[in-house]
Amino acid sequence: MVGIALLRREQKAESEDERLLKLFRNRIELKKEFAKLRLEGQRLQEQLQQQENVTLRSQQQLEELEGMLAHPVQAANATIFYQLRGVWDHCQRKLARLAEELLTHQRNREMKLELDQFNAGNKAELAVFERHLQQALKQDKATGKEVESLKHQYMRSPGVWNYFKRKAIATQIESAQEAHQTAMANLQQCLEKKRNKASEHLPVFEGVTVEGRRKINLMLIAIAQELYLHFSKRNISGLAREASVRQVSDVNYGDVNVCRDLNIHIEKRLRSLPSGKNLVARARNRIAYLERCAGYRQEADTVPVAGSFAEIPLVVNDSGDVRGQRSVSINVLADEYWEVYSILLT
Template sequence: MEFSDRLSNLRQLLGQSARQPVEDERLLQLYWNRAELKKELSRLQDERHKLIEQLNKHEATFARNSEQLLQLEEFLGNPETGPHGLVYFQLRALWRASSAKVARFAQQLQQQQADREQRRQVLEFDRARRQQLADFDRRIAAARSRAGMLEAQLKLQETKLEKMRGFWNYARRRRLAEEIAAEREQWDLAATEVTDLSDDRIALEEKAPPALQGISVDGRRIVNTAVIAYAQQLVVAMSAGGLAVLAKETITKRVFDMKYGTREDCSRLMTLLREALAIVKNEKDDLSGLKERTDALRAVAAYRSDADTVPLTDSIGTLPVPVAPVSGLETGNKAGVNVLVDDYWDLYQALLQ
């Protein structure tokens, strides 16, 4: 074989060995890309299954709601059952309006109590700060007096040192110079103490009162008892027509299961409901008697522990069961109305825990 042929074969072998790592790297990159694509495909398939499940749930909910809406249309469109549906939904509207009224009342009391406790906290902070500032003033005055005395002594010693002349006073000058150095160190410490105390006093004077971390247990009890008394007062305000009890029933019973007597009975109930809704939606609350009811409630309210803020249900008492204006609608709760036990007007959502 010619030398040129051998050289050509050698060059081919060298070229193949040089290209081999590059091809391996490309194959490895393709493998990783394929693995990433498979992972992404799996994720998309899982997401597709979840979306299909959500779509099926929405379709089932839509079908169920459509069926209920059709039943409701037939119920309201029937002259025999329609008036009962109107009373039912007006009672639900009365419940929602009363719940919103209790919630607003609770929020107002909560804000008032928070403002009251914040003002009390600021007053206590200012009183403590005034005492601390007076203490700083006394300490600063004492430190300044000591620094002034040391400064005066230092000047006398320095004057005395200047008057000592002659080699025979060398030893005395040396001792006096050491004394002056020690006194200057003490004066530096006293002057530094004055500066530090003054800086601390300025920082204390500029310190802002701390923010209220939360209403106290006693404050939350004050708010809660007032809200409970307010819920009781709303029940009493609607006791003449028994509307509170009837409105409570709409929370647990369906419209199709409720009957409110004859058409004349339904008309009479809707007249009472119109008057009750006007009272509830009136922005000017009639709070007459609320303070007396709240004070009486606080006098008997008992709590499970010192940290609890909601009274025990048995301790708040019960209200007389109102007489329903329609025969046959008397409530089964003959023992009376307990606004906490029955959670009237969604009371627990308004109370501070």
């Protein structure tokens, strides 16, 4: 009885130890979860604070804009400011959209060229395999006929008196059969090569080449130059660039009449802006000129050195030659007009 009581007491003690150990483990897990929740709470609090700051700045800008709109001259200047920002955003979106279209066109062109080259090479090799196959077929038929002919001679030479003749024919049959086996193996090999070649998978397109990406980038730079020239009168391009980085409270374009005239001029230039297709056609003449000017730091680089294009010729003919001496000292790449640098393919 005493032994049983001691055993029960020990089992009870072990059970309590296990329960304490389990509670201790649960406490550790709870501490970990609490630490995670505290970090998450801090992150959300910081995010909320950032959002409140953004909201506060937006509210301040709105109040500032409301104050400006209450003043006729400031209201007119604010209108021009946001109109210029619209010009900048419109040109940037147009350039980005044309970049996607040019990339798609170049990718399709290179894929087709690669496929055509693969098919042409495949066709030429298949023609060689077919020629070898026909030769192997002829050899197989010839050796097969030779074996059959010798067997026929062997069968037509019965009797003891034809012993030596039959022996000679048997030797010839053995040699002919070896030749036939070789011809059959060669035929099978030719068939296998032709099947393998015909079942080759199309090459995996690894992306637009460096040359292709350079071509696209030069076209985008040429388009950016055309956009600059289109909005160059009354320095709309330069004003739009300033508006993209400045605040509305920092600008002053003139009195109400000046702003009204500027507003009308900007609207006219926006309406007369060529479509994407026409813009590409106008920029195409500049490609040959830009190719001569472009410099690259390394052979694998696709973005030219910004200093390659220090000015924009006003007129470039079909062969890429500059007509006349007129140009503007603007570097659309270095000055990041229409955010062209971020659009170029790397």
